[in-house]
Amino acid sequence: MKLILGIRAQLVAGIVLLTTAGIGLIGFLSVNIVETRSVYWKIIEAGHTVRLVRFMTSGMKEQSLAGVADNLKPLSLAAAALREVGIDTFEFIDAGGAVILRQGKLSREVGKVIYDSGALKVISVGSGWLAGPGEYLYVIAAMRGEGVKSGKLEFIVPLTDINNDMSVVRQFIFFYALLDSFIIIAFGIYFLSRLVINPVRALEAAAKRISGGALGERADVPAENELGALAASFNVMAGRVEEEIKTLERMNLELVSKEEELLRSKTLAAVGGLAAGIAHEIGNPLGAVHGYIDILSKGAGGKAEEKDLLERLAKEVGRIDVIVREFLDVARPSSRPPHPVDVSSVVKEAVSAVAVHKDFKGISVTVKGATQTPLVAIDEGKLRQVVINLLLNAAHAVKDARKDVSAVMVETGVRKRPVTRALMPHRRRDDQPATAAEVSAPEKDYVFVSVADAGSGMTEQESRKIFEPFFTTKEVGSGTGLGLFISQSIIKAYGGVIEFATKQGEGSVFIVFLPVGQWQEPERAENAVGE
Template sequence: MGKAFYSLRTGILANLIFLILAAMILINVIMIKLAENDLIRARVKEGITLANGLALLIQSSLQDNGESLQVDKDVQLRVKVKGFLKPGDFKDFVFVPAVGGSQWTLGGWRKGTQIAVALCRQSIITQETSFSFHGSTWAVIWLGYETLQVSAPVKAGGRVIGALALSSHLQDLYSHLRRTERLILIYILLNTVILLATGMYLLSRVVIRPIQKLLKVTEQFKEGEPLALPPEPSKNEIGQLFHSLKMMLSKLEENKRELKEHIASLRAANEELKRTQEEVIRSEKLASVGRLAAGVAHEVGNPVGVVLGYLDLIKNGELSEPEIKDALERCESEIKRINKIIRQLLDYSRPSPPILRRIGVHALLSETIEMLAPQPIMRNISIETEFMSPQDAVMGDENRLKQVFVNILLNAADAIEEKRKTCSVWGDAKIKISTQNTHGTIKISMQDTGCGIGRDSIERIFDPFYSTKEPGKGTGLGLAVSYRIVEQMGGDIWAESQEGQGATIHVTLPLAKGE
């Protein structure tokens, strides 16, 4: 069983990777942001503690040296402040006196001095420690503050003599977090691999393998192999699905067996129906053969009488040599005529299995007309042919198609005879046979001058055992059998008539390929 490029396993694996990575990265973003905030708060707390400590240091120096000490000119104080700032994260320092004096700065102070002085002025006024952030730079995930400045008031003798401000660059904090972030990402990838491996193992065991078993069962059922159902994998939803599928496939297997049996019975019934139809066709043919045989017997009687008369004259020696020769030639002619009539009837009546072959419709119509010509019922009927179709070859059984033509012509002759009996003035007794090609078919029309077909009867004349003739003069199967034969050849047959004005039977047959 080949695996599709996008299988269930692939889809679940892709979704798991996406969900796990998304969850891990989201957690990482939140944790990094929380850590960033915590570190900044710790830096603020460090700055406030350091600023208060320096304020106490300056206050202590003032107490030791008297309030007349000028802070900005005290070298020892500068050394102490530098030593105080050296181990910490705040490297920039500024002292702003409350009244008079000059500012005292330490550190690089690349920028932000004016902001620090303003922050000191605020602490002098409020007499409280304050802090603020300034500038922007790339943090870890997004932009963050660039510097942190903290200010604290400096008191001496119960009054504020100035304020100091400290500045710390936050870039080192962000750098530390970014280094930590890289390590976290490595752990995220490692955890993703472990979780995926574990998840795929559990998923394969709980979902994929049972589903593959289901697929195997369905493919086995589809390929027509005997249905072997494995035990249910578990009692969860997959197990319930497996149980439902087993029930459905078992039912389908049962239905398939029943369908095969039904198809076999239908095939047998169809074969029986075909045999019955063949019997009906043969029976109807035998009926028409019997009718033709009666006509042949009447037709053969006259030439047989002539032959017997000539033979009797020859036997009595009443004829001369030339007369005997003439009599024998006349006997030979009459016997050949008898042989031809009987041979045509035998060829028509001989039972044979259906043989599909290429048939010339015009030649078959001419042969049928010639075969029916000796029949007494056809003696006073003129048959007119008008073969207009340049293509007349069809595929079918020649003997059966001739049977169709015989049935139609005999019915036409019967209709003309019926009109002859019932009408004092009945006009010409004529059957016109015409052909024409239409849309890949040949259309054969046989028009008679008989009594026609009533409106109620024209829709039923092709029904089995339906007949408008007197009892004993028809089986009611002729046109029904003809309809069946034409249908088997892929054609169509129908009637047109106006009562009292004759009828026309139309037959259309598909032309043979190559016509």
């Protein structure tokens, strides 16, 4: 698991590391400087000792030292002087390399030359940056006396006292550095929290409250520095955001209100159009009924004429009844729930039903496509009504065209097309939203029924009005103009769509698409009316 540190923890860790590293480096350099100066003073003391020995041996005879008793006395005095200054290991060597006087055993280990003036050479043994000043200094000095001008003195200067002193110094520097580090870190954390962390946390808390909906919140950072300027800019930005959000909310409320007004206006316009159409369609037969009643009230010419008027009166009343019933089919939802239906079977039944209809006399019907299609959810009676209406319209179009070829072609099958339901807006609160699969899927399977005729087709103006209520291309009195309007309302209520294509002089084709396996309750007809 990845460890995530906050800005405070990161800054504190940085302060601790930098402080510890800085104090440690200073302590390390301080110890090395003290060690170097201590060794330097040891070298100076060794130089003084060599000069003293040279002075004490300056009166020795020039001849060979072997067997000359007068030469032993100054060497003995020099040896005593060496012991007096704490040098217990040394050798006096003549020009021939023979040891004249020795005390202790010299260990000629490899070391580092730290001083060399020609007459005096000092070698440090066991020293280094981390090893300290070393174990001892190995000193080689030339004896420039009158008797032994080319002889030399070699001795060891122990550094035990320096090592002991430096051990105490290291402990002192360690505790001093530890105390300094603690003080620096404590004050650093305090000032960091007060000057940086607390203002940043205030900004963060204000941002969280604003994002949670408290648009009036502001960051309280009184500091007069960069963070204070940042907090001031943040507060200005928050104020502008608050103003913009309030403006958007106000505009949204106005938009919702206008949308509701527009929807009501569209609904009223649609209802008004329907009412006007109904009034127009019913007005004609009502006028005829009124005329027939007036004639009957005045007395008809005879029984035959009276019977004829009554028959005409009944016919006009029947027209009014048909118009009212068809309108009720639009406005009233289906009383039967949808269930799985085989479209191909319904089409076959509809074709068989219209084959004996008077409008299909002399018209051939060709059915092709799948003998069995996937099931769709719809009221079987409503679907049969739609198919029969399309077939009758096709038959009327063929007859009106008066062509040599009188044929209607029907086809069923399955096609892929964009999902219709996911693209439809929800106009009611209880409308079910499209599922995630419907929204993400660009298309799905639809069962289709196409009815094509070899009629005269429609003009562009007629095509734009083809699904409007009470619009018809038939002769006056031959239709109410509600057939396609009702068919479209039925298919849309079950999640489908009706499309058409027409070419003037060649005919038209109407295609009904119904989604495969979509088991849902039909939408109410007023939803379709509002559209």
